[in-house]
Amino acid sequence: MHTDRVSVFARNGATVDTQRETGHGEKLMALTKAAMAEMLFNDLGLNKREAKEFVEQFFEEVRLALESGNDVKLSGFGNFVLRNKSARPGRNPKTGEDIPISARRVVTFRPGQKLKARVEAYAGSQQQ
Amino acid sequence: MTTENSLTKSDLIESLARSQQHLALKDVELAVKSLLESMSHELASGERIEIRGFGSFSLHFRPPRMGRNPKSGDAVALRGKFVPHFKPGKELRDRVNGDHTDD
DSSP states (O other): OOOOOTTTTTTBBBBBOOEEOOOOEEEEOOHHHHHHHHHHHHHHHOHHHHHHHHHHHHHHHHHHHHEEEEEEEEEEEEEEEEEEEEOEEOOOTTTTTTTEOOEEEEEEEEEOHHHHHHHHHHHHHHHO | OOOOTEEEHHHHHHHHHHOOTSSHHHHHHHHHHHHHHHHHEEEEHTTEEEETTTEEEEEEEEEOEEEEEETTOOEEEOOOOOEEEEEOOOOHHHHHTTTOOOO
């Protein structure tokens, strides 16, 4: 079965269509905002508009905190941590041209113990 | 309200309760916990999370390696494992960086 679909909306290498196939033929569907809103609608009884708005605002609150210089600590899941990177020499990999990379602030994610343990349990169930 | 330069889950619940006035605090709390649980569950099932404008979560494989027991110094075989990985999306990267445009 060939369901290796690439959306016509995909731009700049970003695949909008999240359905894809692994080498082993099973289909995977990534969790998206739409699926999360659907869950709030089904499980918690928010109406569709409320559910969509809630999911959007949930991520917006995290972005706002990070944007204003605050780390975000979600116990049981993980921490979003801001890091300041100093300027460093860089290079355009295509042309080989030297281009300095300016100092910047970046966000990193440090998964919590509980999430790491759950994900490792998945690894344990896969034979490598 | 944030405490010591960080936003916690309970801060997040309070902010959302303020912006979603039609929802009771305990419903907001339940919704936040459900969202985080669905995200953890997805990763624990080996699947990805893709939130446009925020970023994507996926698993990275760490191959098996020889480690050492720090007390005895004995070599120990460590099995390969998956670890969660987050890649911030463009909007989040830009906003965190104060929208400095370069290249």
